[in-house]
Amino acid sequence: MLVYFQIYLFIAFAAMAGFYAYRGYRRVYNNIMLGKSEDLNDNTTERFKNMLLVAFGQKKMFKNITPAILHMFIYVGFIITQIELIEVFIDGVTGKHRVIYHAVENIPFLKFIYVATISSIELISVLVFIATVAFLSRRFLIKVPRLNKPELKGFPVQDAAIILISEIYLLTCIFSMNTADMALHHGEYGFAVSGLLQHFLSNWDESSLHLLERAGWWGHYIGVLLLLVYLPYSKHLHILLAFPNTFFARLNPKGYISNMPEITKEIKLMMDPSAVPPPADANAAPVKFGAKDVMDLSWKNLLDAYTCTECGRCTSACPANQTGKILSPRKIMMDTRDRLEEVGSIVAANNGVWKEDGKSLIENGYISIEELRACTTCNACVEECPVMISPLDIIVQLRRNLVMEDSNAPAEWTGMFTNMENNGAPWQFSQQDRLKWIDN
Amino acid sequence: MQVKSYAEYAASGETPEVLFWVGCAGSFDQRAQKVTRSFVKILNHLNIKFAVLGSEESCTGDPAKRAGNEFVYQMLALQNIEVMNGYGVRKIVTTCPHCFNILKNEYPSLGGNYEVVHHTTYLQQLIDQGKIKLTDTNQFKGKRITYHDSCYLGRANEIYEAPRKVLEELDAELVEMKSCRTKGLCCGAGGAQMFKEDEPGKKRINIARTEEALETDAQIVAAACPFCNTMMTDGVKSFEKQSTVKVYDIAELIAAGQGLDTIQL
Numbered sequence: 001m002l003v004y005f006q007i008y009l010f011i012a013f014a015a016m017a018g019f020y021a022y023r024g025y026r027r028v029y030n031n032i033m034l035g036k037s038e039d040l041n042d043n044t045t046e047r048f049k050n051m052l053l054v055a056f057g058q059k060k061m062f063k064n065i066t067p068a069i070l071h072m073f074i075y076v077g078f079i080i081t082q083i084e085l086i087e088v089f090i091d092g093v094t095g096k097h098r099v100i101y102h103a104v105e106n107i108p109f110l111k112f113i114y115v116a117t118i119s120s121i122e123l124i125s126v127l128v129f130i131a132t133v134a135f136l137s138r139r140f141l142i143k144v145p146r147l148n149k150p151e152l153k154g155f156p157v158q159d160a161a162i163i164l165i166s167e168i169y170l171l172t173c174i175f176s177m178n179t180a181d182m183a184l185h186h187g188e189y190g191f192a193v194s195g196l197l198q199h200f201l202s203n204w205d206e207s208s209l210h211l212l213e214r215a216g217w218w219g220h221y222i223g224v225l226l227l228l229v230y231l232p233y234s235k236h237l238h239i240l241l242a243f244p245n246t247f248f249a250r251l252n253p254k255g256y257i258s259n260m261p262e263i264t265k266e267i268k269l270m271m272d273p274s275a276v277p278p279p280a281d282a283n284a285a286p287v288k289f290g291a292k293d294v295m296d297l298s299w300k301n302l303l304d305a306y307t308c309t310e311c312g313r314c315t316s317a318c319p320a321n322q323t324g325k326i327l328s329p330r331k332i333m334m335d336t337r338d339r340l341e342e343v344g345s346i347v348a349a350n351n352g353v354w355k356e357d358g359k360s361l362i363e364n365g366y367i368s369i370e371e372l373r374a375c376t377t378c379n380a381c382v383e384e385c386p387v388m389i390s391p392l393d394i395i396v397q398l399r400r401n402l403v404m405e406d407s408n409a410p411a412e413w414t415g416m417f418t419n420m421e422n423n424g425a426p427w428q429f430s431q432q433d434r435l436k437w438i439d440n
Numbered sequence: 441m442q443v444k445s446y447a448e449y450a451a452s453g454e455t456p457e458v459l460f461w462v463g464c465a466g467s468f469d470q471r472a473q474k475v476t477r478s479f480v481k482i483l484n485h486l487n488i489k490f491a492v493l494g495s496e497e498s499c500t501g502d503p504a505k506r507a508g509n510e511f512v513y514q515m516l517a518l519q520n521i522e523v524m525n526g527y528g529v530r531k532i533v534t535t536c537p538h539c540f541n542i543l544k545n546e547y548p549s550l551g552g553n554y555e556v557v558h559h560t561t562y563l564q565q566l567i568d569q570g571k572i573k574l575t576d577t578n579q580f581k582g583k584r585i586t587y588h589d590s591c592y593l594g595r596a597n598e599i600y601e602a603p604r605k606v607l608e609e610l611d612a613e614l615v616e617m618k619s620c621r622t623k624g625l626c627c628g629a630g631g632a633q634m635f636k637e638d639e640p641g642k643k644r645i646n647i648a649r650t651e652e653a654l655e656t657d658a659q660i661v662a663a664a665c666p667f668c669n670t671m672m673t674d675g676v677k678s679f680e681k682q683s684t685v686k687v688y689d690i691a692e693l694i695a696a697g698q699g700l701d702t703i704q705l
Contacts, residue, residue, distance in 0.1 A: 063622075255541040255596025259549050260510045267514050271522075290508065319626040319649075324642025374639040377506050377631030378591040383622050399508030412636040413507050420512050424498030424519075425464040426635055435494045437466065437473035438441050 003095040010092035010221070017225035024232030028306055031344035034354075035299035040248040047247045050388070055246040060386040064313070067138075070131040074167070077121075077128035078239065084121050084174070088221055098181075101189065119192035122178065125171050126193060132167045139164075146312035151331040156235065156310055163236045170223050177216030180209045238309035242387045245307040248300055249388035254379045257396055262287055290400025293360040294340045297397060304389040305337035314381035314391055320374040327374035329381035329391035335366040336394060362398055372398050373410065441477065442484055445494040446527045456491035459524070459554075461534035461543065464499050465666035471673065472535075472666035478695035479535055479559055485700055486571050490533070496523050502538040505546070507632035514550065517542075521552035531555045533562045535691060537592035537665045538630070544597070558593060560603040560664050560690050567609055574697035579705055580612040585693075586658035587614065588649065588672060589624030590665035603664050606690055610697055612660070617652040625649045629667035650675025654685065659705065661687045 053059045058075065061068040090099045104110035139147045139160060152160075178194035183201040201209060231237055250256075269275045291297045314329035315321050321328050339361045347354050361367055375395045382390045402408040409417070416426045424431045449456050460483065465472040483490050498520055501513030524532075532554050534540050544556035557565075566572045585607055593599040600621045607614055619625045628638070628645025638644050650672060653661045661676070663669040666689075673687045688703060695701035 253541075253545055253597050255592055256545040257505060259514065259546060263510050263514050264518070264550060267511070267518055270515075271518060289510070317623065319628065319645045320639070320641070322625075323628075323638075323645050323648050325639045326641075327639070370639055373636075374641075375631050376591070376626045376628060376633050376645065378626035379595040380591075380623075380626065383595045396506070396508065399506075400510055401508070403508035404511060409507065409509075410636050413509075413632060416507070416632065416635045417504055417509050417512050420499050420501070420504055420516060424516060425468060426499060426503050427464065427468055429468045431498065432495050434462070434467040434497055435443070435445075435492070436468075437462070437476050438443050440470065440473050 007095045020229045032302045035302040038298040051247040055242040073127040073131040077124045122193035146316040173216045173220035180213035235310045241307040289404040291397035292401045308333040313384040317380040317384045325374040327371040332391040446491040457489045458531045460490045463536035463539045475689040479691040481700040500542045503632040535559045537590040541592045564602040576699040577611040580610040583612040584658040585660040586656045587662045615656045627668040627671035646671035646675040
């Protein structure tokens with residue numbers, strides 16, 4: 001009876017987590033799709049290469065060796081622990097114990113593979129533990145500057161703590177489970193780390209060991225499910241989105257900023273005196289230049305926002321931020337995501353239709369005009385990002401809206417635009433004098 | 441100084457090898473004009489048939505585009521493209537990384553397709569071909585030069601080595617600043633910041649970069665961009681180091697190395 005109850009509970013938890021996780025991921029997907037379409041499917045070979053090197057191979061992380069190695073431990077640990085999860089799943093739905101082990105225990109070669117696999121999961125888990133403690137102390141004790149900037153106050157810092165502490169929780173569960181299991185079976189499995197730890201449990205009685213093993217097993221399983229549900233609300237979503245984000249990253253040189261075709265059309269009409277403008281379509285939506293809100297950005301900008309794990313490499317490389325300006329490229333990404341969540345929930349509450357809320361991504365507690373004006377477009381943030389996010393692309397689109405829709409530019413820029421229009425140079429010099437340098 | 445415009449070439453039925461895109465800074469800014477002249481001295485010395493657009497050249501539109509004014513940018517870009525396509529321009533060399541970037545990356549989709557080279561790459565090619573021979577490198581002996589990466593050459597277009605290779609020819613000691621190449625710190629001028637005051641903050645960006653340059657104890661800060669040049673020159677002045685630390689464009693240093701120009705060291 002108890003076995004069936006356990007199987008029932010196991011499946012019920014999975015179904016519940018599946019339901020909530022689906023809702024969470026679906027929400028993220030729907031929100032990203034609120035962005036403008038942009039075709040980023042060309043050159044798939046190059047794109048696969050980027051994904052393989054940058055996401056899977058962590059290439060850009062290794063510009064900064066200490067966090068790169070610590071991060072690598074957690075990354076590899078996360079991936080190979082999934083193997084143990086397969087057995088947890090099989091055991092859970094069959095109500096049996098270590099199904100895979102018992103299937104291979106009489107085949108020496110396969111048994112060796114099994115023991116080696118679990119042992120290496122245990123060994124890497126020790127490294128994950130060290131890395132997690134190091135990350136916690138970098139953030140909360142050593143206070144690495146980029147992990148202690150003002151934009152992280154509140155939920156972002158809690159989010160980071162939740163993720164790191166749940167990693168320690170999961171490791172504790174795995175080791176409780178394996179160590180108690182080893183002690184119960186007198187070390188029969190021969191796992192590397194729990195084989196050492198089991199001696200600490202040498203004077204525990206059988207029922208306590210059994211209880212510890214079950215607590216570890218269930219604790220691990222439930223922890224994994226909770227994380228799965230929490231992930232789409234967390235900055236930690238990068239563990240999944242880093243892959244599509246590097247795949248769909250723009251392939252142009254970093255200096256390239258796209259040309260707006262709607263403007264090319266208008267200017268060509270202006271330049272050609274004989275051109276007849278096309279008849280105005282009364283039903284056409286008014287053209288809006290640049291981006292004022294998240295749905296004016298490309299879906300890729302929004303994917304960038306959900307992929308950002310708030311590591312702050314961009315911000316610490318930003319020349320404006322380094323010299324005390326309020327611009328922080330990380331905050332650009334965080335604000336975009338927060339505003340997108342807000343817009344997304346309005347859209348979801350209105351059956352998929354956007355209802356104006358009188359706010360936008362510019363100002364309203366999101367990205368301020370002062371931040372936008374501080375950017376030198378130097379691409380340091382883009383260069384630094386380990387998952388190929390471009391805060392600069394968002395900044396430029398917002399600047400376009402400020403300047404072209406609201407005529408909102410500092411006086412010096414207004415003068416510069418006038419000079420460029422009138423005499424073809426940002427300064428007030430006559431175009432006829434462009435060769436004066438010869439005699440000066 | 442011998443300079444022919446594209447219009448003059450067209451009138452005489454000749455085709456120049458390359459268009460020298462002077463840019464607004466190179467045309468009007470007094471400091472950048474010197475760089476323009478040094479580069480022209482090198483071209484003339486090698487008998488390279490180059491043309492300029494002169495009064496037919498307009499700003500590429502870079503500062504407008506990066507400030508968010510796509511209208512002004514495209515107006516200028518489409519005019520420039522009309523002029524250049526009219527002359528059948530194929531290859532462009534420019535002393536400005538901002539002009540270089542926009543001509544190379546952003547003009548093509550507006551109908552302007554040219555081979556665009558920055559003058560540092562151009563000089564490197566001429567050195568590699570054995571055309572540029574440096575005879576007056578004694579003045580650089582025992583000097584330290586630090587190269588300031590321009591963002592629009594470096595990160596924007598991944599040109600890190602050409603300027604350095606050119607500088608290596610000078611027989612001076614090349615030293616790097618704390619942040620260089622992909623990590624190079626901006627001078628503070630890009631994104632149309634050149635044309636406005638800094639936003640409120642602790643210090644100006646050019647001061648932060650100049651601090652890094654001064655830390656190297658170099659006597660020469662080598663620039664490859666007219667705006668970086670201005671920013672670094674102002675920075676050096678604000679530390680009152682202008683008598684011991686000089687900011688020069690790579691073209692000026694090479695022209696001096698060829699004995700075509702004299703510079704103060």
